[in-house]
Amino acid sequence: MKRRNLGWLLLGSLLSSSAWAESQLNLTKGVTDVSQNVYELHMLVMWICTVIGVVVFGAMFWSMIFHRKSKGAKPASFHESTKVEILWTAIPILILIGMAWPATTTLIDMEDNSNSDITVQVTGSQWKWHYKYFDQGIEFYSVLSTPKSQFDNRDGDNGEKWSNENYLLEVDKPLVIPVNRKVRFLITSDDVIHSWWVPAFAVKQDANPGFINEAWTKVNEPGIYRGQCAELCGKDHGYMPIVVDVRSEVDYELWVNEQKIAMTKAAEAEAQSLTAKLPMEELMALGEQTYAAHCAACHQPTGLGLPPAFPALKGSELATAPSKLGEHIDVVFNGRSGTGMQGYGKQLSLKEIAAVVTYERNAWDNNTGQAVQPADVKFIVDGTDGASISDATPVVEEAAVETPVAAAEVNLDDLSMDELMSKGEEVYNASCAACHQASGAGMPPAFPALKGSPIATGDVNAHISMVVDGKPGTAMMGFAAQLSPQEMAAVITYERNAWGNSTGDMVQAKDVAK
Incomplete structure (x- = not known):
C-alpha cells in the first residue's frame, strides 16, 4: 500500500504544472505576453495529446488484457455503426477547433507590428549582428566578445570557460531596449540566411538577404536576455550570439544620450585622423x-x-x-x-x-x-x-604621406531625357529597388513608396538632397560616396518620371554637384 501511494505521489508531482514549468526539458515561459501565450498554448496542446494518448492506449491495453484468447474471449461480429462513425469524426474536429482557436489568436498577435514605439533594423552578416535605431540615428555592430584563442582551445585553459554559464553568449555591444515599450524589428541580412532568435521573447525570424522580415516584442521585466543565430550560416555559425539588455525607461534614455555623445566624439576623432x-x-x-x-x-x-x-x-x-x-x-x-x-x-x-x-x-x-x-x-x-x-603618392615608412588634394575628374555633361531615364532605371534597379521595389511601391513604413510620393513629385532640391545625403534616423542612406553626380541625376530623374509620377523634371549632374 505504501509503495502504491508513493507511486501515485511521484506521478502526480511529475504531471503537475509547476514541475513541468521548472523542468529543463520544457519550454520557458519567457518575459513577454506573447511568450506567455506561446507557453500556455504549448501546455494546452500537450495535455490534450496526453489525454488522447492515455484514453487510446488505455483502451487498447485494457482490451488486450481482458479480452485475450487465453481467457476465452470470442471475437465479436458486427458491422459499422453510423452513430460511431459520426462520433469519431466529430470529436477530432472539435478537438482541432479547440486547439486552432488559441493558436490562431497567438499567431495573429505575433504578427501584429502596429503601433510600435521603437523600430530597430537587425542585419545579420558573417558572423555578427548590426543594429540600427531608426528614430535615434544610432547604429552599431554586436560581435562575440569571447577571445578566439579561448574557444578554439589555443590557450589550453578549459576550466574558466566551462564554469561560465554564458560561454560563447557574450558580446561587446548588446542591443538595448526599454521595458514596457513595443519594439519593432526589421530583420534582414547582408550575405547569407541567418535567423534572429531570442527564446525569452518568443521571437525567431529569418534574416534573408534582399528581404525584410518583421517581428516585435514588448518585454515586461528588465534584465539581460540571450539568444543565438538559429540558422546554419557558415563556419562560425556557433559564434554569433544575441544579447538584449532591457532597461528601465529612464536608464534607456540615459543610454541613448550616451550613444549620441559617443557618436559625436567618434565623428570628431575620425575628422582629426x-x-x-x-x-x-x-x-x-x-x-x-x-x-x-x-x-x-x-x-x-x-x-x-x-x-x-x-x-x-x-x-x-x-x-x-x-x-x-x-x-x-x-x-x-x-x-x-x-x-x-x-x-x-x-x-x-x-x-x-x-x-x-x-x-x-x-x-x-x-x-x-x-x-x-x-x-x-x-x-x-x-x-x-x-x-x-x-x-x-607612394606611402612608405620613411616618407610621410601627402594627402591627395584633387579628386578624379567628374563627368558633368548634360544628358537628354531618354538618356537620363535609361541610365536612371539601370541605377535604380541596382541600388534602390531592393528597398523601394521595382514598382516604386516600397515597403512602408521602413521604406516608403516613391510612386506618387511628395518627395518624388514635390521640391526637386529636397529630392536631390535626400539621394545625396540620405535622411538621418531612417533607413535612407546617402549615395554621394557610391554614385557619381551623373548617376544620381539620372536616378532622380527616373524616380520623378516613372510609375506615373510624370513631373517632366530633368535633373543634370551639375544640379547634383551644387
Whole structure:
C-alpha cells in the first residue's frame, strides 16, 4: 500500500504544472505576453495529446488484457455503426477547433507590428549582428566578445570557460531596449540566411538577404536576455550570439544620450585622423589588434587563409604589389561581391582600416614598407581610381604621406531625357529597388513608396538632397560616396518620371554637384 501511494505521489508531482514549468526539458515561459501565450498554448496542446494518448492506449491495453484468447474471449461480429462513425469524426474536429482557436489568436498577435514605439533594423552578416535605431540615428555592430584563442582551445585553459554559464553568449555591444515599450524589428541580412532568435521573447525570424522580415516584442521585466543565430550560416555559425539588455525607461534614455555623445566624439576623432600621420609602429600595433578581432577567423592569424573560400594574404599579390594598394583598401572597405569578403567600412573607423591594411602589407614577411594613413583610405573610398594612390603618392615608412588634394575628374555633361531615364532605371534597379521595389511601391513604413510620393513629385532640391545625403534616423542612406553626380541625376530623374509620377523634371549632374 505504501509503495502504491508513493507511486501515485511521484506521478502526480511529475504531471503537475509547476514541475513541468521548472523542468529543463520544457519550454520557458519567457518575459513577454506573447511568450506567455506561446507557453500556455504549448501546455494546452500537450495535455490534450496526453489525454488522447492515455484514453487510446488505455483502451487498447485494457482490451488486450481482458479480452485475450487465453481467457476465452470470442471475437465479436458486427458491422459499422453510423452513430460511431459520426462520433469519431466529430470529436477530432472539435478537438482541432479547440486547439486552432488559441493558436490562431497567438499567431495573429505575433504578427501584429502596429503601433510600435521603437523600430530597430537587425542585419545579420558573417558572423555578427548590426543594429540600427531608426528614430535615434544610432547604429552599431554586436560581435562575440569571447577571445578566439579561448574557444578554439589555443590557450589550453578549459576550466574558466566551462564554469561560465554564458560561454560563447557574450558580446561587446548588446542591443538595448526599454521595458514596457513595443519594439519593432526589421530583420534582414547582408550575405547569407541567418535567423534572429531570442527564446525569452518568443521571437525567431529569418534574416534573408534582399528581404525584410518583421517581428516585435514588448518585454515586461528588465534584465539581460540571450539568444543565438538559429540558422546554419557558415563556419562560425556557433559564434554569433544575441544579447538584449532591457532597461528601465529612464536608464534607456540615459543610454541613448550616451550613444549620441559617443557618436559625436567618434565623428570628431575620425575628422582629426584625416590630418594625422601615424608612425608605422602605431599602425602595426592597431592593425594587429584589428586583424585578430575581425580578420583572423577567416584568413587565420598566420595569414595563410583557408583557400579557396578565404585566400591567403601572406605573399599574395593583393597584399604585396604596390600597384594593388588602392584595390587592397577598397576590398577591406567595401568587400568583394560574390565572395565571403564583406566590407568593413561601416564597422571600422578610417584609422582602423588604414592600420589593418598596413599590418597585412607588412606582416608575415610581406614587408612592403607601406604605411597607409586614414587620409589615404578616404581618398580611395571617395571614388578615386583605386591604383592612383600607389602610383602618385607612394606611402612608405620613411616618407610621410601627402594627402591627395584633387579628386578624379567628374563627368558633368548634360544628358537628354531618354538618356537620363535609361541610365536612371539601370541605377535604380541596382541600388534602390531592393528597398523601394521595382514598382516604386516600397515597403512602408521602413521604406516608403516613391510612386506618387511628395518627395518624388514635390521640391526637386529636397529630392536631390535626400539621394545625396540620405535622411538621418531612417533607413535612407546617402549615395554621394557610391554614385557619381551623373548617376544620381539620372536616378532622380527616373524616380520623378516613372510609375506615373510624370513631373517632366530633368535633373543634370551639375544640379547634383551644387
